[in-house]
Amino acid sequence: MHSALKYKVMAALAAIAVVLVLSVSSVEAAKKKAKAIPSKGPFTLDLLTWYGFFDNSPPGTIIAHPVLHSHAGGKGTFADPITFAVAPQVQKVMKPGKKMYIGPPIQDYFIVEDDCTSSGPGGVPVQGVGCDGELKAGINEFDGWIGATKKDSNSKMTACEDKLTISNIKVIIDPPDGLPVNTTPIFAKNKCNR
Numbered sequence: 001m002h003s004a005l006k007y008k009v010m011a012a013l014a015a016i017a018v019v020l021v022l023s024v025s026s027v028e029a030a031k032k033k034a035k036a037i038p039s040k041g042p043f044t045l046d047l048l049t050w051y052g053f054f055d056n057s058p059p060g061t062i063i064a065h066p067v068l069h070s071h072a073g074g075k076g077t078f079a080d081p082i083t084f085a086v087a088p089q090v091q092k093v094m095k096p097g098k099k100m101y102i103g104p105p106i107q108d109y110f111i112v113e114d115d116c117t118s119s120g121p122g123g124v125p126v127q128g129v130g131c132d133g134e135l136k137a138g139i140n141e142f143d144g145w146i147g148a149t150k151k152d153s154n155s156k157m158t159a160c161e162d163k164l165t166i167s168n169i170k171v172i173i174d175p176p177d178g179l180p181v182n183t184t185p186i187f188a189k190n191k192c193n194r
Contacts, residue, residue: 032138037093040174047134047141048102048169050161051085051116052187053148063114065096072145076108078177082186083145085114087131090140094173100142101175105194106164107182109175116143142171147187160192 037043053060061071063083068074074082078099086094091112094100098112116131134141146164148157164186172179184193 034135034138034140037090037140038173039093041172043171043173045142045169045171046139046167048106048164048166048171049131049141049143050146050164050186051143052146052157052161053150053152054154054157055161057117065113065115067097067113068111069113072114073147074109074111074145075183076110076181076186077183078109078175078179078181081109081111083113084110085116085131085143085145086112087117087135087141088115089135090131091115094142099174101172101179102144103170103172103179106144106186107180108186109179109181110142110144114143114145116141144186147185152187153190156190156192157187160187163192164194 034046056062056072061073063069063072064085068081069083072083074080076082081099084100094112096112100110100112102108102110131141131143146157146161148154182194186192186194
């Protein structure tokens with residue numbers, strides 16, 4: 001066989017092998033099941049991400065499940081927890097109104113009041129697959145409200161979201177009152193406060 005033709009055949013076979021490996025990996029990833037979320041007590045959350053005024057869907061402070069707040073917000077105390085979002089499929093356990101506590105470096109109480117999907121501005125290329133997409137890949141992701149207003153900078157808010165995104169963080173679901181809190185807004189006046 002001519003060496004140039006032999007090289008092309010080998011390159012084509014290598015490309016086919018890569019496609020097959022990636023296809024099998026994608027199928028295996030799709031089969032992975034997220035660990036069960038308890039209805040109460042300590043839990044290691046796979047991924048804690050953040051959203052705010054600019055990447056909410058639609059942009060602003062509207063929430064899907066107003067329980068305590070009419071719009072996304074909160075101070076982080078037991079009486080006034082901060083809004084957070086979960087995938088709609090997770091709401092069988094993390095129902096709207098369910099509280100969660102996140103210790104250091106965040107130190108705040110949160111309450112389920114929103115859905116976390118890939119529907120934010122820009123869709124999947126900008127927002128990623130969202131909590132529902134991550135769940136399909138076997139990852140439990142919760143999305144905390146970071147704040148911001150239309151007067152803030154979208155890029156500074158996003159930088160704060162990225163800085164505070166945490167993998168494998170310990171949380172307490174349905175926590176008791178009285179845990180230490182930091183009531184300084186997580187993001188305000190273009191400043192990331194954690």
